[in-house]
Amino acid sequence: MGGMNWSAAWSCVSELVTNAYRHAGGGCSLRITALRDGRVRVGVWDGHPHVPEAFREGAPLPPGDPHAPGGRGLHLVREYAEAWGAWSSGEALPGRRGAGKLLWFEVGAAPGPA
Numbered sequence: 001m002g003g004m005n006w007s008a009a010w011s012c013v014s015e016l017v018t019n020a021y022r023h024a025g026g027g028c029s030l031r032i033t034a035l036r037d038g039r040v041r042v043g044v045w046d047g048h049p050h051v052p053e054a055f056r057e058g059a060p061l062p063p064g065d066p067h068a069p070g071g072r073g074l075h076l077v078r079e080y081a082e083a084w085g086a087w088s089s090g091e092a093l094p095g096r097r098g099a100g101k102l103l104w105f106e107v108g109a110a111p112g113p114a
Contacts, residue, residue, distance in 0.1 A: 008080035009107045014040055015073035016103050020046035035106070039082065041046070043104040051101055054078065055086040081105035 015031070020028035024046035033041045053059050054074035061075055077084055084105040 004093070006018060007039060009042065012021075012077045012080055012107065013044075015076055016044040016105075018072060019052070020044050020103075024048035032093055039106050039108045041104060041106045043102050045102045047100040049088045049090055049099055049101055051086040051088050051103070055084060055103055057085065077105055080107060083109050 013032075017028060017030060026047045028044055028046040031043045031045075033038075033043075035041055052074060054061055054077075061078060082105075086101055086103050088101040089099050
């Protein structure tokens, strides 16, 4: 996987982990999987079931404010990732373990020399 676009991948990882920490109110889990075709799938699980609008299938991205201190991270994920998505376990119930969501994306190998 030496040709992987690691800069794009780590920017996206950083964004999802940071969002999980800031908005989910608890810990998160990161899983990175090498796929057979040279791509990498990254999943970030947190304990909050709400899926951000930008990760909903077919959802348009809201316009970002380039002067705002935040709010552009999911734009980066959708720009750099080849695919992305989410899965929610539904609303959290008091005392229920396992409630939350998984946000994932895939990035591919960077183009090599011609």
